Amino acid sequence: MSGARNWISISTAVRGVLEKAGLGYIVYEARLREHWAELMGARAVEMAELDSFRDFKLKVRVKHSAWRQELHFEREEIRLRANQILGLDLVREVILV
Numbered sequence: 001m002s003g004a005r006n007w008i009s010i011s012t013a014v015r016g017v018l019e020k021a022g023l024g025y026i027v028y029e030a031r032l033r034e035h036w037a038e039l040m041g042a043r044a045v046e047m048a049e050l051d052s053f054r055d056f057k058l059k060v061r062v063k064h065s066a067w068r069q070e071l072h073f074e075r076e077e078i079r080l081r082a083n084q085i086l087g088l089d090l091v092r093e094v095i096l097v
Contacts, residue, residue, distance in 0.1 A: 028086055029053040035085045039078065044071060048096075056092040058082055068096050 032053055037045045047067040051059040058079070062068040071078070075094040082091040 025054050028088075028090055031086060032058070032082060039081050039085060044074075051097060053091070056090060057095055058091045058093070059095045059097060062096050071096055 029050070029052065032039060033050055036050055040048055044067065047064060048060050048062045048071060051061040053059070060071070060078070062071060075096070078094045079091045082094075083089050
């Protein structure tokens with residue numbers, strides 16, 4: 001055996017396979033779900049849940065219209081925090097439904 005092996009983690013391998021299949025967003029959506037409380041903050045975490053993350057759009061389902069209105073003004077901050085959590089500039093829009 002003369003060659004050095006390049007070992008990668010299972011998570012890296014799975015992420016690569018998903019991205020090649022066009023399903024890389026699943027990995028990023030899972031990461032956002034893991035960090036949802038950090039992303040949304042203590043007040044909003046009970047009123048909003050991650051609906052989906054696809055096509056660079058983070059869709060957030062909000063339970064009450066009053067909270068939807070309040071979060072409307074925080075969309076840019078949510079987008080920036082999401083990208084910080086992901087470590088990449090992937091979230092380009094936050095949609096509240």
